[in-house]
Amino acid sequence: MTERYLLTISTVVPRPIAWISTRGSDGVLNLAPFSFFSAISASPPLMMVSIGKKPDGSLKDTLKNILDTGEYCINIVSAPLAQKMVDSSAILPYEVDEFQRVGVTPAPCEAISAPRVAECGVSLECILIESKEYGEIPNTVLIGEAVLFHVEDGLYDGRHIDVEKLKPVGRLGKRDYSNVVDHYALSPRED
Numbered sequence: 001m002t003e004r005y006l007l008t009i010s011t012v013v014p015r016p017i018a019w020i021s022t023r024g025s026d027g028v029l030n031l032a033p034f035s036f037f038s039a040i041s042a043s044p045p046l047m048m049v050s051i052g053k054k055p056d057g058s059l060k061d062t063l064k065n066i067l068d069t070g071e072y073c074i075n076i077v078s079a080p081l082a083q084k085m086v087d088s089s090a091i092l093p094y095e096v097d098e099f100q101r102v103g104v105t106p107a108p109c110e111a112i113s114a115p116r117v118a119e120c121g122v123s124l125e126c127i128l129i130e131s132k133e134y135g136e137i138p139n140t141v142l143i144g145e146a147v148l149f150h151v152e153d154g155l156y157d158g159r160h161i162d163v164e165k166l167k168p169v170g171r172l173g174k175r176d177y178s179n180v181v182d183h184y185a186l187s188p189r190e191d
Contacts, residue, residue: 009035010173014180017171018049019075019085021106022065023114024094029106030061031088031098031117033077035171036139045146047074047126050139054091061094063140070128071112072144075120079167079179111148121152121166 009015018037022030036050051063059067066072077085084102092098099106099115106115109125116123126144133140155165163180170178 006173009171013172014170014178015172017077017085017169018047019077019081019088019117019120020049020062020066021073021075021099021114021116022062022071023069024061024065025068028095029097029099029115030065031102031104032060032062033085033089034062037074040143045124045149046129047124047144047146048141049074049144050134050141052137052139060091063142064094065114066128066142067131067140069113071114072126072128073109073112073114073116074124074126074144074146075117076122076124076166077169078121079169081117081119082169082177085169109148109150116150121155122161123150124148125150 015035016037018034020032020034024030034049034051038048040046040048051060054060062072081104084104087102088098092101099117105118107118109116109123111125112127116125124146125148126146128142128144130143131140151161155162163183168180170180172178
């Protein structure tokens with residue numbers, strides 16, 4: 001399993017990072033990053049994230065909260081927040097509030113009770129549509145609908161997010177990350 005995992009995470013790169021914030025049914029806040037994440041539909045805007053289990057086989061706090069409440073917020077990680085995002089990936093007791101631990105601000109969402117990360121330029125409020133386990137050592141694949149987008153002023157021109165201003169971070173293999181700084185436009189060839 002380890003070899004396949006390492007091969008997968010170092011081949012499928014860069015992967016966007018869903019920095020997921022949740023609120024447990026008991027009110028405890030949780031914040032953790034997941035790089036098995038992608039948009040799968042634009043209408044409706046559906047997001048997929050895959051969450052594994054803790055080393056002891058129990059549910060990760062994020063997954064437990066999403067399954068319990070049916071809601072979560074996907075925050076897009078920018079370069080200035082990369083270290084805080086990595087710090088929030090530590091496996092900690094359930095009652096630890098990662099917002100406080102890593103020093104980011106919980107901001108209220110409008111459609112869900114989970115907070116968003118105030119310092120993130122883009123956040124998506126999501127409602128769980130479907131969950132299903134896959135694999136020998138099961139990962140749970142969650143499909144959620146983004147019911148509300150929060151976008152910082154100046155990042156969106158009405159058609160596109162300015163990635164140079166957003167500075168999103170991608171996950172590579174090992175402990176490596178990438179910044180979206182070198183990009184170019186291509187169009188299909190017309191014959």
